[in-house]
Amino acid sequence: MxxxxxxxxxxxxxxxxxxxxxxxxxxxxxxxxxVIFRSxxxxxxxxxxxxxSYIDRGELVPNGVTIQMMVKRLRSDDVxxxxxVLDGFPxxxxxxxxxxxxxxxxxxxxxxxxxxxxxxxxxxxxxxxxLGCTKCGEIYHSVNKPPKREGFCDKCxxxxxxxxxxxxxxxxxxxxxxxxxxxxxxxxxxxQGQLLRICGDRDPEEVFRDxxxxxxxxxxx
Ligand code: AMP
Numbered sequence: 001m002x003x004x005x006x007x008x009x010x011x012x013x014x015x016x017x018x019x020x021x022x023x024x025x026x027x028x029x030x031x032x033x034x035v036i037f038r039s040x041x042x043x044x045x046x047x048x049x050x051x052x053s054y055i056d057r058g059e060l061v062p063n064g065v066t067i068q069m070m071v072k073r074l075r076s077d078d079v080x081x082x083x084x085v086l087d088g089f090p091x092x093x094x095x096x097x098x099x100x101x102x103x104x105x106x107x108x109x110x111x112x113x114x115x116x117x118x119x120x121x122x123x124x125x126x127x128x129x130x131l132g133c134t135k136c137g138e139i140y141h142s143v144n145k146p147p148k149r150e151g152f153c154d155k156c157x158x159x160x161x162x163x164x165x166x167x168x169x170x171x172x173x174x175x176x177x178x179x180x181x182x183x184x185x186x187x188x189x190x191x192q193g194q195l196l197r198i199c200g201d202r203d204p205e206e207v208f209r210d211x212x213x214x215x216x217x218x219x220x221x
Contacts, residue, residue: 002028002080002082002083002084003028003083003111003215003220004083004084004085004108004109004110005028005083005084005086005110005111005113005114006085006086006112006113006114006189007019007116008114008115008116008182008185008186008189009115009116009117009118009200010118010120010174010175010178011123011127011171011175012123012126012171013116013117013123014116014200014204015087015088016035016087016137016139017139017204018085018114018116018204018207018211019085019087021205022085022208022211023085025208026217026220028082028083028084028085029079029082029083029084029085030084031070031073031074031079031084031085031086031087032086032087032088033066033069033070033087033088033089033091034087035087035088035137036069036070036073037051037055037061038055041055047065051065055164055165056164056170057170057173058165058170058171058177059173059177060092060181063092063094063095063098067094067095067099070086070099086099090185091178091181091185092181092182092184092185093184093185093188095185096188096189110194111215111217112194112195112214113194113195114196114198114214115186115189115195115196115197115198116198116200116207117198117199117200118199123171124168124171124172124175126141126144127166128168128171129141129142129143129144130163130166131160131161131162132160132161132163133153133156133158133159133161134160135156136155136156138154138156140153147160196211196214196215198210198211198214
């Protein structure tokens with residue numbers, strides 16, 4: 001039975017890291033709306049151009065295009081076979097409702113919705129030094145996890161980059177947007193009895209163990 005999970009949490013809590021661990025250990029397909037938007041920007045598509053104007057300001061991309069883009073991915077054969085870990089979607093109640101409709105239509109049940117929790121100040125500290133690999137997506141931190149060779153990925157040797165929206169002012173705006181739009185999404189899943197709250201301010205391995213245990217999938221890892 002494919003595993004299907006939603007990861008929710010503020011920027012910088014480690015959703016991407018957990019999604020990568022879930023893929024590595026359980027084979028589930030990570031579906032990150034942020035990663036998909038960034039690849040659309042890179043490929044200079046119309047959607048990428050539209051998304052960029054919002055992303056650079058730390059604002060949300062409009063619901064309509066975001067929902068359409070994610071539903072298309074959810075219907076792909078790979079995702080049907082491998083299951084999914086949604087990271088960064090849904091971010092608004094409208095997106096959550098659209099996702100519920102899609103899952104109901106396809107008669108798909110979620111294993112659970114994980115809310116990763118962390119203080120804003122820790123997020124600002126974490127994101128201000130974040131570096132990502134342009135090729136394989138590995139994440140580094142200038143203080144906590146520096147690469148062996150400055151500016152280059154340990155795994156694939158490609159150049160590292162700082163995300164445009166990881167500047168301190170933009171980080172604060174993203175946190176504000178999260179509290180305003182995404183807190184109600186957490187309440188939405190909580191009201192449905194699907195929510196698992198997990199502290200994200202710990203070593204990623206510890207967080208992973210809790211996530212897998214709470215979801216009841218640790219034996220498959
Ligand atoms: P992330 O990589 O998840 O931090 O996303 C980076 C940016 O992409 C966000 O700050 C938003 O501008 C945009 N974005 C990602 N996911 C969504 C979503 N579900 N709805 C609207 N905008 C999104």
